[in-house]
Amino acid sequence: MRILTVGAGATGGYFGARLARAGRDVTFLVRPERAAALRARGLRVTGPGEEIALAPQLVTADALTRTYDLVLLSVKSTALEAATRDLAPAVGPGTAIVPLLNGMAHLDHLAGRFGDAPVLGGVAKVVTTLNEHGDIVRMAPPTVLLTGERDGRPSARVDAVREVLAGAGIDTPEVPDIVAAMWHKWVFITTLVAVTSLARGAVGEVNAVPGGSEFGLAVLAEAAAVSAAAGHPVPESEVALTARTLTTPQSPLTPSMYRDLVAGHPTEVEHVFGDLAARARALAVPTPLLDLAALQLRVHQRRVAGG
Structure with a gap:
């Protein structure tokens, strides 16, 4: 599964780092300034019982040319419109988009741009922040990422996504109603x-x-x-x-x-x-x-x- 994490901040960077450490094919779509910092220092996660340091695969919007199987969209809502434009080349016929924003309005925004089919529901439960070096600090449990079809039906692609997440040590219980x-x-x-x-x-x-x-x-x-x-x-x-x-x-x-x-x-x-x-x-x-x-x-x- 080819995975694109849009953003390498406290939330997206954390889940992406866990997936990359587990050997998954993860690329981070980041701004040029963040890309330069990550190339110089690497992507680092610290916290209780957790130390990750890796050289991440990075891409900036101007160099994004391939499609991905899974897009983890983790940006602040103020950057949603720009992020949607940036990630467009990554969305193909079989792409699943899991947005990790709070609230609900982003679902309509994404469906309006890409159609209903690619857009899953998503909930992130993680307590992280960035320190002065740009490293991700995990401050407390849990590490949970929920996803599902927005109409509540079972699907093979959701099962596949949850399997990949679970293999990286991310808690991803099945939920009957992701919108709820x-x-x-x-x-x-x-x-x-x-x-x-x-x-x-x-x-x-x-x-x-x-x-x-x-x-x-x-x-x-x-x-x-x-x-x-x-x-x-x-x-x-x-x-x-x-x-x-x-x-x-x-x-x-x-x-x-x-x-x-x-x-x-x-x-x-x-x-x-x-x-x-x-x-x-x-x-x-x-x-x-x-x-x-x-x-x-x-x-x-x-x-x-x-x-």
């Missing part, structure tokens, strides 16, 4: 971003003050209500897990979007929050706390853009 799994991840990430962004602190810092835990659970209730109204109720077990995550004392957990916010970087506010807010309005679900988080992130976004 994407919604449930969306609920988790919007809740975590809203809580940490509005309170300006890690999960443990929010819980350490009066009302912090109750605030987190109120945000979770809003996000879960939108998913339920859309036809994808979050299972009680997942709600309970997210609730425990939000109320863990002294937890240092922060999502990447919050880290982008405090660092003064652009965020994925429209793709993650704006789209969810629009769907909530269409479904007549009130989301005042999520709307407040979206407002704050939009003000930040405008400031970063120089508006």
